Amino acid sequence: MTNRLRVGLVGYKFMGKAHSNALARLGMFFPTDSEVVRQAICGRDAEWVAEAARQFGYPSWETDWQTLVARDDIDIIGITAPSNVHRQIAIGAAEHGKHVFCEKPLALNTPDAREILAAVQKAGVRHQVGFNYRFAPAIRLAKQMIEEGRLGTIYRFRGEYLQDFIIDPEFPLVWRLDREVAGSGSLGDLGAHLVDLARYLVGEFRQVLGAQKTFIEERPLVERMTGLSARADESAGRGRVTVDDVTQFLIDFDCGAQGSIEATRFAMGHKNNLNFEINGSRGSLRFSLERINELEYYDADEPEGLQGFRLIQVTEGTHPYLYAWWPAGHVLGYEHTFVHEWYEFIRAIETGGETAPSFEDGMRCCQILDAVEKSAAEGGWIEVASI
Numbered sequence: 366m367t368n369r370l371r372v373g374l375v376g377y378k379f380m381g382k383a384h385s386n387a388l389a390r391l392g393m394f395f396p397t398d399s400e401v402v403r404q405a406i407c408g409r410d411a412e413w414v415a416e417a418a419r420q421f422g423y424p425s426w427e428t429d430w431q432t433l434v435a436r437d438d439i440d441i442i443g444i445t446a447p448s449n450v451h452r453q454i455a456i457g458a459a460e461h462g463k464h465v466f467c468e469k470p471l472a473l474n475t476p477d478a479r480e481i482l483a484a485v486q487k488a489g490v491r492h493q494v495g496f497n498y499r500f501a502p503a504i505r506l507a508k509q510m511i512e513e514g515r516l517g518t519i520y521r522f523r524g525e526y527l528q529d530f531i532i533d534p535e536f537p538l539v540w541r542l543d544r545e546v547a548g549s550g551s552l553g554d555l556g557a558h559l560v561d562l563a564r565y566l567v568g569e570f571r572q573v574l575g576a577q578k579t580f581i582e583e584r585p586l587v588e589r590m591t592g593l594s595a596r597a598d599e600s601a602g603r604g605r606v607t608v609d610d611v612t613q614f615l616i617d618f619d620c621g622a623q624g625s626i627e628a629t630r631f632a633m634g635h636k637n638n639l640n641f642e643i644n645g646s647r648g649s650l651r652f653s654l655e656r657i658n659e660l661e662y663y664d665a666d667e668p669e670g671l672q673g674f675r676l677i678q679v680t681e682g683t684h685p686y687l688y689a690w691w692p693a694g695h696v697l698g699y700e701h702t703f704v705h706e707w708y709e710f711i712r713a714i715e716t717g718g719e720t721a722p723s724f725e726d727g728m729r730c731c732q733i734l735d736a737v738e739k740s741a742a743e744g745g746w747i748e749v750a751s752i
């Protein structure tokens with residue numbers, strides 16, 4: 366092995382850890398032609414980023430992303446900072462000739478996403494956006510089954526992404542509730558994943574009809590946030606929530622199918638419940654992230670009287686990505702999706718192949734999110750192509 370692909374990662378908290386873990390596991394389970402190296406990690410606070418570098422196995426760290434993207438000993442920039450800095454970092458990385466992996470949503474809005482896409486295309490670097498659920502083996506199997514025609518003509522996509530971590534009105538005003546930093550609320554945080562899965566499995570959106578609501582309009586200011594937990598700053602007062610607490614929308618797909626998506630962080634009892642059902646003329650598929658190793662399949666070609674949803678345990682060596690892991694029945698989890706997405710990205714860099722989901726997909730998702738917001742604000746169906 367001669368080639369080295371050296372990664373510089375911006376962000377060291379929730380996604381920073383998920384991606385660092387994936388990079389550490391990658392070569393062990395999915396050997397590639399190149400050695401993938403955790404080279405440097407970046408955050409704004411020197412003490413914390415130094416600690417993250419030690420804990421996640423990076424030999425060096427930076428406190429300024431501009432220094433990181435300019436370093437000669439980095440080949441790939443991974444962006445796991447909030448959406449408000451994706452544009453600058455991704456464009457800066459591309460201008461320095463680095464391949465770019467960026468967390469979702471690609472940008473705060475469609476114009477920013479277009480700018481990012483133009484920059485990576487101009488630089489001729491590889492780009493991928495972090496829609497990691499595409500890389501769950503059950504989702505990959507669903508894609509194969511749809512392509513094989515097992516569902517026939519698709520009529521319906523029905524998706525929900527439900528969490529409850531901000532339902533307490535005293536939960537502080539974290540960056541996810543600030544439009545300037547996050548772009549939108551449950552729509553961009555959660556809905557973006559379902560938009561990507563719906564595009565991946567069913568196809569392009571023609572138009573959307575949306576509704577949004579913010580239930581809690583003011584919250585205590587935040588002192589510290591870790592993962593999805595946060596502590597309020599008791600002395601600092603309160604600030605305004607500037608994003609949606611719930612978004613619902615209808616979808617008219619190009620292929621003629623219809624769909625609906627609900628995204629909210631106000632669904633008490635649901636911690637991270639992304640689920641969807643797809644109904645076609647020959648069958649249906651059901652998936653829930655809380656049962657990530659399972660896919661439910663209704664086959665209308667089964668004999669009458671014996672039909673019914675059946676459970677496929679997606680843990681066999683013949684299922685997507687499973688060949689590299691454990692013996693059949695030894696289940697995978699959330700973190701494995703990150704290993705798979707990095708594997709595909711590295712292979713695309715090595716072979717010159719296409720990346721998917723690319724920044725083009727990231728930009729199209731932003732277009733749909735913006736169309737939903739426009740529809741919610743103005744009323745009526747909004748053509749995605751008009752954004």
Ligand SMILES: NC(=O)c1ccc[n+]([C@@H]2O[C@H](COP(=O)([O-])OP(=O)(O)OC[C@H]3O[C@@H](n4cnc5c(N)ncnc54)[C@H](O)[C@@H]3O)[C@@H](O)[C@H]2O)c1
Nearest residue numbers: 376377378379380381408409445446447448450468469470
């Ligand atoms: N794919 C997924 O399932 C998934 C899950 C959660 C979050 N995300 C996305 O990942 C991104 C980060 O979310 P998170 O939950 O990891 O956030 P987080 O708050 O846990 O971590 C953000 C990190 O970004 C760093 N950061 C912020 N501004 C910076 C700057 N100017 N320069 C350098 N570093 C900076 C912070 O120091 C921190 O390390 C967001 O775009 C979010 O939408 C994706």
